[in-house]
Amino acid sequence: MIQTVPPLERVPRSSRLTMALRAGAWAGITGGHLVATTGRRLARRPHREPGLIELLTRLGPTFVKGGQLLSTRTDVLSERRREQLRQLHDRVAPMSAHTARTTLxxxxxxxxxxxxxxEEPAGSGSIASVxxxxxxxxxxxxxxxxxxxxxxxxxxxxxxxGAGARLAQRLPGLHRVPMCRMVRHVSAAVLQQLDLAQEAVAxxxxxxxxxxxxxxxIPAPLPELSRDDVLVMEWIPGLRRFRxxxxxxxxxxxxxxxxxxxxYxxxxxxxxxxxxxHPGxxxxxxxxxxxxxxxxxVQLDPQVRRLFAEFFLNMSLGRGEQAAEVVLRSAEHVPASCDLAAFRSGVRELVESTHRRTAGQFRLGPFATRLFDxxxxxxxAAAPEFVFPLMSLLVLEGxxxxxxxDVDFQAEAIPTLLAVLR
Known part of the structure; x- marks a missing residue:
């Protein structure tokens, strides 16, 4: 169990950005002159500065969620960093016993x-304790x-x-990227975690x-016993972690x-x-x-689900031309000036270079980055809704x-995809 840290409401809003930059610099996952400068300054400070887990916990559940997702990414963080971030899966400092009793x-x-x-929780996360x-x-x-x-x-x-996305979207080369819409889509989905009645339905x-x-x-919910801020469900005994x-x-x-x-x-x-x-x-x-x-x-729109299935099948079969066509059909906007031949060629090369690769040889994160680039x-302009199936696979890939x-997780999807798309 990690140590309890000061609650978020005691952290001045003016300090939030500095704390977020500090967390990024500490983890070594962010770039840019501002963050690099912040990191160098922090490196000279005394060791009493809070560590990454404390920083993320103080910043709140949104940042804790980001830490949870990053803990699965072997291609982004070192094993030492990921081991630290795993503390966030279900060992976030719980609410006090008094607070839990009052809420109940x-x-x-x-x-x-x-x-x-x-009296003691079986698990504790950023949004709730169980x-x-x-x-x-x-x-x-x-x-x-x-x-x-x-x-x-x-x-x-x-x-x-959202404010950061609006600023970033003004930068050259990013004005066509639907960053604001992506933030809106992701924020709506993440905030849905606050609705325990909706979680019972899910x-x-x-x-x-x-x-x-x-x-x-999956545990069965007990809606007759649940309330707006309390979810009651089946207790599954003998749970053990993935080790x-x-x-x-x-x-x-x-x-x-x-x-x-x-x-799938x-x-x-x-x-x-x-x-x-994630493992929590x-x-x-x-x-x-x-x-x-x-x-x-997240419930995918049927059209988004089908298009993602078509892209994944073509990617799994190494059919780069067809994968490129799916991307073009799913796009929100294709400018008249777009060099379609160059785009198709780029997607074909990308897909063919990753075809028949095992999990140890293929990384979805770099693949998605190259595709977005x-x-x-x-x-x-890609449809923002595609971020959710990608997010699901990115977390799972870790x-x-x-x-x-040695598993070929692209090939493992083919039977399901052929059945759906026949």
Whole structure:
């Protein structure tokens, strides 16, 4: 458990930007003269300066979420940095016992439905803490309690990000990139995590959608016991973390394929995409892969889902020309001056260079960066909705590379894609 740090409301707003730059400089993941200068100044300060985890925690849940996502990226951060960021998965300092009791008392003014509830949380994240409780018939349940006042903090963060996007979009070469719309789409999806009633609906929907995916389990919500700031769900015993070193190579391969089967079902069949499949939300129970927390899920528009499936199939089959055509069909804007031949050639070269690569040889992050750069240089405005399936795969890719670098996760998608697109 990490140490409790001063709550966000005590951090002056004027210090937020400096703290954010400090976190980026400390992690070594941001660029630019301003951040570099900030990093050099910070390096000369005494060791009493707070570390990255404390900084992200003080900055609030939006930055904690970013740290969680980055902890999966072997191509972005060193193992030492990622190991530190893993503390953010479910070991963020919990709310005080008094705060939890007060929140529960307000949620159930007529009396608690629980016979008893554990004093210490089973897990704690940036938005909520989860406690084990028992119903009067001694049935164990999981009780997710939202942190009081977390909504205004997160909305302030996205207002700052929106302002930054508006400024960035004025820069040469970025004016056609729909950064403001992307921030709006992502902020709406992330803020949805505050709505525990919506999360209960998402849990129930994912359970139905994935019912026929073998060895993939999602806890059942108990909506009759849930409230606006409390989500009650099935307690799944015997959960253990994903630890590659404790499993045989065949067990790791089987787990990766189970997860991929579930993810490809979400992405290409049902369109209800879980964008937060980091190790804090994925567990093992016996032979089952257990997915917890359905707060950060997005329902894709059917047209977006189909276009993404078409692109992924063409990418998986090494068909660069067809992949380029899908990108052009899905674009929000293709300028009349666009050199279509050069764009198609660039996409073809990119797709063919990554065809038949295993997880250890292929990185989705650099691939997406190169694709976006081709679009930017051609003036092609991509649809912001595509950020969500990409985000889901980017987070998942980090876990895959830890478990089975030999899996061809492009090829694993082909049976599902052919069934959907036939």
């Amino acid at each position: 008392a307000l949620a159930y003014p007529g009396g608690s439905p629980f016979a008893r509830i554990a 406690y084990q409780a028992w119903l009067p018939d001694d049935t164990p349940v999981a009780v997710k309690v939202r942190r009081p006042g977390i909504g205004p903090r997160m909305r302030t963060d996205f207002e700052l990000l 849990l129930a929907t994912l359970r139905r959608n994935l019912a026929d995916v073998s060895s993939f389990r 590659p070193g404790e499993l045989t190579r065949e067990q790791r391969r089987q787990i990766v394929r189970q997860v991929l089967q579930g993810v 079902r979400m992405l290409f069949v049902d369109g209800l995409v879980h964008c937060d499949m 939300n994925l567990y093992l129970s016996d032979a089952d892969v257990v997915l917890l927390d359905a707060g950060f899920v 081709l679009q930017r240089r051609s003036g092609i 876990m895959i590379n830890e478990f089975d670098v």
